[in-house]
Amino acid sequence: MAQGEVVKQKSLFFEMGGSGGFGSFNFEKSFYQKEKNTLKWRVGLSILPIDKNNGVNIISPIMVHYLYGQSAHKLELGLGQGITVTTKGSFYFLTTAALGYRYQKTSKRLFYRATYTPLISYLLDFQVQQWAGLSIGYQLKHKAQ
Numbered sequence: 252m253a254q255g256e257v258v259k260q261k262s263l264f265f266e267m268g269g270s271g272g273f274g275s276f277n278f279e280k281s282f283y284q285k286e287k288n289t290l291k292w293r294v295g296l297s298i299l300p301i302d303k304n305n306g307v308n309i310i311s312p313i314m315v316h317y318l319y320g321q322s323a324h325k326l327e328l329g330l331g332q333g334i335t336v337t338t339k340g341s342f343y344f345l346t347t348a349a350l351g352y353r354y355q356k357t358s359k360r361l362f363y364r365a366t367y368t369p370l371i372s373y374l375l376d377f378q379v380q381q382w383a384g385l386s387i388g389y390q391l392k393h394k395a396q
Contacts, residue, residue, distance in 0.1 A: 260284075260291075261391040262362070269368045269384020270312035270333060270347040271297035277388075279316070289318040293331075306338035312347050325353040327366060346371040349384075360390045 260281040267274050277295035284290075297310040314331025329349030336342045351366025364386035372378040 262388050263391065264386045264388025266295070266384045266386040268382060269366060269386065270314060270331070270349065271295045272299050272310050275310065275312060287319055287321045291316045291318065305341065308335050308337055310335045314347055314349065316349065318353060323354055323356040325355065327351045327353045327364065333370065344374065346373060362388045362390060364388070
């Protein structure tokens with residue numbers, strides 16, 4: 252990568268468990284990359300039926316992730332906001348976090364993630380739900396800008 256060149260990497264991935272509840276489809280894009288450090292933003296979508304009173308939850312985790320590592324093995328840290336809307340008109344917010352491992356060879360488009368993803372509720376009372384996620388993803392073609 253030349254001096255001043257920024258690689259905009261875009262990826263799609265499915266996360267089982269994790270920040271979107273029981274599973275979510277996600278889009279991510281890098282916006283900063285230098286040596287061993289990468290920053291990415293991510294937005295996801297999950298749909299989860301609850302019960303007759305609450306209807307269906309539509310969950311969207313919106314996060315920023317920091318990746319550290321030069322080889323295929325990377326440490327991944329993330330922080331963001333989970334926005335949930337129900338089909339019965341309720342909505343709520345949860346802070347989402349991620350601490351995990353990402354395996355992605357530079358020569359391959361497939362990648363894998365394993366993360367600890369606590370969900371933190373803070374509006375009515377403070378609660379931390381212990382959660383984890385496993386992901387498989389596909390890096391789309393990227394271009395230098």
